[in-house]
Amino acid sequence: MAVTLGDPAGIGPEIALKACEDERIRHSMRIVLFGDPRALEEHARRCSLATQYRTLTRLSEIDAGDDRPAFVPVHSLDETFRIGEVTALSGAATIAALNAAVDAARDGWVDAVVGAPIHEMAIKQAGIAFDGHPSYLARRTGTPVDEVVLMLCWRKKRVAHVTVHLSLRDALATVTAERVKKVIRTTAQALRDLGIQTPRIGVSGLNPHAGESGLFGREEIEIITPALNELRSDDLELIGPIGADTLLPRTDCDAFVVMLHDQGHVAARMAAPNMAAALALGTPVMFSSVGHGTAMDIAGKGVASPEAMIQALLHVTNTHPVGEAQ
Template identity: 40%
Template sequence: MGEPVLALTCGEPAGIGPDLALMLAADPAPLPRRPVAIGDPALLAERARQLGLAVRLRELAPHEAPGPRVVGELAVWPVPLAVPVTAGRVDPANADYVLASLDLAIAACRDGRAQAMVTAPLHKGAIIEGGHPGFTGHTEYLRDACGVDEVVMMLATDAALHGRVLGEAQCPLRVALATTHLPLRQVPDAITAAGLTRVLRRLAAGLRRDFGLAAPRILVCGLNPHAGEDGHLGREEIEVITPTLEALRGEGLDLVGPLPADTLFTPRHLEGADAVLAMYHDQGLAVLKYAGFGRGANITLGLPLVRTSVDHGTALDLAGSGRADPGSLRVALALAAQMAEARARRPA
């Protein structure tokens, strides 16, 4: 396949997405990939001037490939803004611009111009106020655009690329979610045998296809403190989670749990594990972000294309200041390339 082409959407134009793309383009540190920014060249040029970055923009035709990476140069597939942008000031009038950049990245992956897409953060409120009241985020938009029923949200630290020391263990930390953006009072009712079965099958398939793991070992959190304490602190483990894991082990999945979440994220448990399934958002992501915030990436498993994203938001207060940290974007690009290469070796 050669070096994969990565379609990089710049996200909310008033946020730090444009800054991060420019900062990586100017950085002489190795980045052995071929990212193509998707955004408005005039916006990128103005932001580069604001940041004091000497980055040359190379506008590409719709079907033109970027060629080898050149330090100080940023290849761009242009998408025009609806209205001019001031760093840090969201304007809902640019909602369609943000979605058009996503659509271009999806199309590029589908027709083979790009082997993966990487997304800088967008502003959900701006999209909703800009005429898209049903918008809930990147993940759901990509799910619907690709015509799939369900996807799995997983975050990974840079340990997923090269290992990271936790005590004496080298622990790639990948955390997937059984439920995503739900109020806590709704979580127990959302933990069902059917839902867990779908998520675990998709998680295992994604780890095999996108990370080249022949037999992924997955640790599964309990829902309740102490994983229910034999039913004294809740019965979801006894009635739902344990029977579901036993059934899936019968299909050949390597599943451990349910385990108490307060001790699962320790070197003794994580050593030898390929991923963790948390029952709800903060149960898993608080730990992951503590371990590697700014050095992690968001991954969507279950799409017909490879998609990664940064582990942070638009940081409007940092836009145009030069104080944004491109570390997460660097990890997201590297993981996207790794996943694209694994997928090319192991097509569905």
């Protein structure tokens, strides 16, 4: 499993090292860290972490019969690097490590990638176009952007999104029957990969109370319901459209599909603060990231919890069989 260090000035390197030491991770997978050695060493020193890892000179050394975590150095930083500061230098290092890890997964050296938290302002300062992991992964792997779906996972909840990082105006225009069908199909396939052969998926409405039979909008009548009717079959059970506020508390669905970013993300933040994993579905590379930010204010202090990183690793191994890499 590849793990990127995220923004090297944040808590990413710390939680990556701590996750390597967790019993749930040590006994279920082998970790390959990707990032700048200056950042990894500085965080280990300041946080008093004594994680033993081996540094690779080439990817072919991954399967060297050594149970210690491996580290692929991606040299990006210089002596001006400072923990806790948002800079273009750290933004560029974030993407350099991400590129290296995703390419390693695409080429079959690792089974999947889990990303530590990034700082989008630092990436912007570096002059790098970035509007979220799903679209980044699409571009990096040559996948059409509209094929990629973001799914949030926490505890036994899985929530896929029809739209994600768009203005509300643009998101409303993006909710089409074709887009709804595409997200449902991708979600259903992810569930089948989990061994759920007849998925049961709950689908939200777009408007309050799913439009209340047209009183609050007709998108449910004209877009979402026809899409669901077209996809319903013996091996795919669809429930909805139902208002997101009443849909997500249900316990009788294998997954949910919501129309808008906040319909899923607010629920995740309320139910599992900082613990949800974000999976990108639909690309050749299985990718998951943590559900919290870089926490620059506590970076380098040794107090960051690795639980979100651990959960992201556990979720992605549940959706991508480990052991198939070269």
